[in-house]
Amino acid sequence: MARIGFIGLGNMGGPMAINLIKAGHDVVAFDLVEAALERVRAAGGRSAASAREAVLDANFVVSMLPAGRHVESLYLQQENNACLLDEIAPETVIIDCSTIAAETARKVAAAARERTRRMLDAPVSGGVGGAEAGTLTFMIGGDAEVVEAARPVFEAMGRNVFHAGDAGAGQVAKMCNNMLLAVLMTGTAEAIALGVANGLDPSVLSDIMKQSSGGNWALNVYNPYPGVMDGVPASRDYSGGFQVDLMIKDLTLAMEGAAASGQSTPMGALARSLYVLHKNGGALGHDDAGGLDFSSIQKLFSS
Numbered sequence: 310m311a312r313i314g315f316i317g318l319g320n321m322g323g324p325m326a327i328n329l330i331k332a333g334h335d336v337v338a339f340d341l342v343e344a345a346l347e348r349v350r351a352a353g354g355r356s357a358a359s360a361r362e363a364v365l366d367a368n369f370v371v372s373m374l375p376a377g378r379h380v381e382s383l384y385l386q387q388e389n390n391a392c393l394l395d396e397i398a399p400e401t402v403i404i405d406c407s408t409i410a411a412e413t414a415r416k417v418a419a420a421a422r423e424r425t426r427r428m429l430d431a432p433v434s435g436g437v438g439g440a441e442a443g444t445l446t447f448m449i450g451g452d453a454e455v456v457e458a459a460r461p462v463f464e465a466m467g468r469n470v471f472h473a474g475d476a477g478a479g480q481v482a483k484m485c486n487n488m489l490l491a492v493l494m495t496g497t498a499e500a501i502a503l504g505v506a507n508g509l510d511p512s513v514l515s516d517i518m519k520q521s522s523g524g525n526w527a528l529n530v531y532n533p534y535p536g537v538m539d540g541v542p543a544s545r546d547y548s549g550g551f552q553v554d555l556m557i558k559d560l561t562l563a564m565e566g567a568a569a570s571g572q573s574t575p576m577g578a579l580a581r582s583l584y585v586l587h588k589n590g591g592a593l594g595h596d597d598a599g600g601l602d603f604s605s606i607q608k609l610f611s612s
């Protein structure tokens with residue numbers, strides 16, 4: 310059993326922390342939202358009054374925050390002439406699972422290294438369903454021996470553990486994956502709307518495409534059309550899941566990565582434009598969609 314400090318208990322971090330508790334670890338969690346702490350306590354974990362309290366005596370620190378600015382301020386912001394990295398013991402393994410720019414991950418990892426702290430960037434794929442089921446895929450940047458030291462923690466929360474390379478490499482893999490996910494989700498929503506507009510039942514069309522050359526992850530486990538699949542955000546008014554705002558953040562990271570490397574990413578650029586259009590009310594003039602699940606891109610194509 311390890312003592313784990315867990316910071317950020319949102320849609321993803323909450324169920325990830327609960328899986329660590331179920332695996333027998335002693336989890337001390339911190340979030341800004343009291344209701345999130347209550348869920349962890351109800352699952353048998355402990356809550357802390359601050360991030361500094363959560364990391365005290367921890368063997369592992371896991372963070373799962375919205376964006377790079379949150380991760381930078383969590384680990385690097387000075388308080389009484391010390392940042393959180395200074396408060397974490399050198400033998401502790403620090404695992405940041407947030408999706409952030411590779412450059413920011415490298416900056417925080419370099420600050421950790423300067424202090425002889427061991428840190429990994431370990432963004433995830435698999436969505437809220439994967440976080441709840443403990444089947445996430447981890448894409449990890451950092452030293453191989455640190456990845457091995459943290460393997461039991463990853464395996465309590467996920468099914469696939471990939472070491473992508475040095476610090477920041479996990480974030481590069483995540484940026485590529487989520488750009489492809491946005492393209493697949495947008496294309497799937499467009500295809501289903503086309504079928505429905507031409508008289509097909511969306512469930513029948515989805516079954517056909519799943520077994521045909523258009524088959525993909527969105528059709529298999531995350532159908533964007535309301536009523537086709539049970540238990541997905543599309544069947545609960547696009548609540549929960551992976552927010553449009555977070556997908557726009559990830560696509561913006563991909564566009565920055567493309568600019569930095571001189572790479573052309575036309576499909577990713579179009580997907581980002583469509584998500585921004587959707588967030589801003591779309592062609593149909595509905596409300597700000599930033600807080601809805603990303604499969605709500607279906608609304609751009611169907612009234």
Ligand code: NAD
Nearest residue numbers: 317318319320321322340341374375407408436437550551
């Ligand atoms: P979320 O907004 O539901 O949760 C973020 C949590 O962090 C909130 O509970 C918030 O209160 C907390 N928080 C923010 N600043 C904090 C601070 N300084 N100290 C403590 N807690 C703080 O977001 P999410 O959906 O859980 O996503 C988290 C990360 O995982 C993001 O980087 C996202 O891109 C990535 N991600 C999300 C999904 C998904 O399906 N939701 C899938 C893969 C990756």
